[in-house]
Amino acid sequence: MAATTQAEFKSDYIWTALATALFLGFAIGAHLSFVIGFDFPLGQGFYSFIQIHGHVQLVGWVGLFIIGISLHFIPRLAGVPIAQPQWFDRILWLIALGLLLRSLGHSILPYLVDRAGFALVSWLVAVSGLLEWLGIVIYLTLLAGIIRRVKSLGMRPAMTQVAPFFLMMLSGWIIHASLNLFLLIQMALRQAVAVEQGWNEFAIQIFMGLILLPVAFAFSVRMFPLYLRLPAPDWPVRATAVVYLFAFALQIIPTLPLLQGAIPEFFHAISSLGTIIKCGVILWFVWQLDFLTRRRSPWTVNRILQPGPDRRPTRPNLPDYGEFGRFERLVYSAYIWLVLGAVFEMLSSFSVLLKFSLLHSSDAARHLYLLGFITHLILGMSVRMIPGFIGKKKVASAKLVDATFWLGNMATVFRVAPLVLPLALFEVMPSLVQLAQATFALSGILGLFAILCLTINLWKTA
Secondary structure, three states: OOOOOOOOOOOHHHHHHHHHHHHHHHHHHHHHHHHHHOOOOOOOOHHHHHHHHHHHHHHHHHHHHHHHHHHHHHHHHHOOOOOOHHHHHHHHHHHHHHHHHHHHHHHHHHHHOOOOOHHHHHHHHHHHHHHHHHHHHHHHHHHHHHHHHHHHHOOOHHHHHHHHHHHHHHHHHHHHHHHHHHHHHHHHHHOOOOOOHHHHHHHHHHHHHHHHHHHHHHHHHHHHHHHHOOOOOOOOHHHHHHHHHHHHHHHHHHHOHHHOOOOHHHHHHHHHHHHHHHHHHHHHHHHHHOOOOOOOOOHHHHOOOOOOOOOOOOOOOOOOOOOOOOHHHHHHHHHHHHHHHHHHHHHHHHHHHHOOOOOOOOOHHHHHHHHHHHHHHHHHHHHHHHHHHOOOOOOOOHHHHHHHHHHHHHHHHHHHHHHHOOHHHHHHOOHHHHHHHHHHHHHHHHHHHHHHHHHHHHHHHO
16 A cells, blocks of 8 residues: 655665765775875775775765655655655665675775685675665665656656656666676676776766766755745756756767777767767756856745744845854855866867867866765755754754865865866976875865764754
8 A cells, every 4th residue: 555644754874874984985085095195005905995985985975865865855846655665774774785795895805816715705795786786676666656656646847847857867776786786796707806997987977977967956956946045947957957868878878888999089079079068058057056146036036925024034045044054155165066077077078079188187077076066065955954854953063064164175175186287287396296195195084074074963963
């Protein structure tokens, strides 16, 4: 029998995501940046650690946040309760166990080469992919049930507007989880200590392009007008989503490792063209969202009933009194980093089409998207949304919100600056090399402390 009431918010997803970030994702990232920045020996497990770090950050840190928030938000947006909320715990346990098994098994695998336990550990790592895949399939089944019921009951306009973004997210999850499982099985069969780099890169791009950016855009369209007092989304959101999907397909399909050996220049050109269109859509989206520009009046301007004179005014351009700290600064930062990421990625693609050398590293865009945009969006919106989800009227510490803002942005600047500074500048000023190495080394530690501040703040709030 279908549920008739909405399920309560499952905060265990948030605590697990934060624990994963603190003890695995950001901790490994801080270790790697420190080792690379200060030229310490890389060690046997270096490449395994890089792949563990990337996977845990995507699926554990960001992914569990997305799953936990979406299981609470999408049913309410659609007006349809989750049919089987008892599966929430099973989804979390499957994914969390998979992440733990992947982190432990894959980290020791390089030290077991030519030893008796290598094959066993390899297949345990493959099992981690199966556990994650099962959790994702159950999660998608629950959301697919909502979509089926919405269609039969008549889809709400608010859901209709952002449905293409959520459908992209669902397809991205199953593609990424299936590809991850396939690559881990292949790694075990090859008796290797790392998955194939080309396919691993493809999987990361799928996660970013079909899960992270679409779900961030969908939440921004539906929640920013409420939390940040923006204009109502009266622009073609669905058409924007369709063009984004077309552009991303144009970008990602030519990068399939199977196609890399055939006509590489042609496929690189097609992928670069898709990237330029995608980045143009991102910039168009930010402009229409009107968050950074504030060109239009907020949706509240035409309200008939206004607060009485006895009610104290809220903060300028915001509907709150500061009880959630200055969370909006983190969200502003996120979208500034997003714009910069789109600009740098567009420049990289133009360099391929027009055959000129970049002045900056082509790897800058990924860090601007992941550390700059997605992480700051989580840091900002979590202190605004989650207190309400768990029945609290304010966040515990506004000062910790400020600390998160400074630490998060310093981590991003320290991580990205060495990548965007012109390479010729390092040749002219060799002393900058040591400074760039130091900032790179410290970026991971600063990011770890930003997550620690968020964890303490949410824990005290709860």
